[in-house]
Amino acid sequence: MEILLAEDSPIQGVMIRRLLEQQGCKVTLATNGREALRLAGEKAFDLIFMDCNMPEMDGYEATRQIRAREGSSAALRIVGMSAEESEKTRAGCLAAGMNDCISKLAGPKELQRALEAQIHECPS
Incomplete structure (x- = not known):
């Protein structure tokens, strides 16, 4: 399984990447929303874990732009990640x-x- 991990914190990035790789996933890391948007356009991913608050472009805007590219298909699965636990x-x-x-x-x-x-x- 190909996963794009969009995470600006180096420590969080290493920890999350390691956990996903232990599940047999191949992980590509993006350190900001612009990089995530670019990588999502260049390679087919099965899933994106998207940090909500990143520099240059946040995860919300990167997701909106990815969805705009996809059009009505919206087949790519995107999971937001945030340090805030709120309904908002x-x-x-x-x-x-x-x-x-x-x-x-x-x-x-x-x-x-x-x-x-x-x-x-997640296939091994």
Whole structure:
């Protein structure tokens, strides 16, 4: 499974990447929303984990632009990630076109739940 991880924090990026790779996923890292948008246009990914708050372009805007490119198909699964746990953040993620939103504070179990919910099974 090909995953694009959009995360501006180097520490968070390493931790999340490691967890996804332990599940057999191939991970490409983007450190800001512009880079995520560019990579999503260059390569076919199965899933994007998108940090909501990044420099240059936030995850909300990157998601809106990815969805605009897709048109009505909107087949690419995008999971928002935020350090804020609020209904407002979740609503913002869904309004931007994300399929789900998780808290980065919740830990590996929440990441695993989101991965399974979006793909059902990560091939090894």
